[in-house]
Amino acid sequence: MTIKDIFERFDRIGSCTFATVDGDYPETRIAHFLAHDDEGLYFMTMTTKPFYRQLKETGRVSVCGLGASSAVTQREDGLLEMEPGYSIRVSGDVREVSMEEIRAKNNPAFDYCIEDVERYPAMTTFVLYRAKGEIFDYDFDMLHRDHKLERERFSFGGFPVEKAGLTITEACVGCGKCMKACTFKAIRREGERCVIDGSRCDECGNCWKVCPAGAVRHKGA
Ligand code: SF4
Ligand code: SF4
Structure with a gap:
């Protein structure tokens, strides 16, 4: 912009x-x-x-x-x-x-x-x-x-910007629980893993809560 x-x-x-x-x-x-x-x-x-x-x-x-x-x-x-x-x-x-x-x-x-x-x-x-x-x-x-x-x-003016949204790491086992939990429709499957579309992600944390593999990286302290 x-x-x-x-x-x-x-x-x-x-x-x-x-x-x-x-x-x-x-x-x-x-x-x-x-x-x-x-x-x-x-x-x-x-x-x-x-x-x-x-x-x-x-x-x-x-x-x-x-x-x-x-x-x-x-x-x-x-x-x-x-x-x-x-x-x-x-x-x-x-x-x-x-x-x-x-x-x-x-x-x-x-x-x-x-x-x-x-x-x-x-x-x-x-x-x-x-x-x-x-x-x-x-x-x-x-x-x-x-x-x-x-x-x-x-x-x-040269200010750095952090990417929006949470991310899914390589620890993902592809169970799909995060997709079901995401009411923002921000998660899609890519091959064996799931990925988050940061432009749709509200950072609500639902996917992080349900992930059995600890694969969702969140931004909290
Ligand atoms: S819930 Fe976790 S392990 Fe399952 S698909 Fe989502 S990120 Fe991968
Ligand atoms: S943090 Fe919320 S909005 Fe973002 S991908 Fe996870 S469940 Fe969807």
Whole structure:
């Protein structure tokens, strides 16, 4: 995914959760990305806020959002129901961008930054310039396709990305119990063994629980 693709997914959601660390504790607030270019994703805050201090002290932020609806209902059978949608998250390194830099871009996408600083002089802009993230496109009731999840990991600015999903090792004896346990339809047979399609895997752990050979490698500590 390009930075533009990532921006558009966040922009479709609008307000998202921005997390930073303040000393020993994480803190969150609602904000939004307002622009993008080849360097990264841009957002604003005020220099008088804890958010600003935390960004300057740590140089890091993590952002997530949920679209199209955050409504979760409970069915008669007790299971939770969410209409199809996606969540997206991104975490990485930020730097403050001066107004001189913003003006020099000569890019209409940044007009809002310039206007906002005129209205609120304590406003300042940050760019998320090196990051990794993931999109979870879910359809838990399989209304529009025959599997629940399509996930895609991405990065920009040279951030390394870990492969999504659990994995099955060579210890697999091909009994097929994991396939039956996987409600995400993420496991298929390949020759004598089973393999996991990481783009469909929710990392729920059902396959790890039932495997008699200890062949499923999970990501827990
Ligand atoms: S349950 Fe374990 S041993 Fe059986 S097919 Fe799946 S990974 Fe292989
Ligand atoms: S962790 Fe869950 S979703 Fe992933 S392959 Fe195993 S059972 Fe399927």
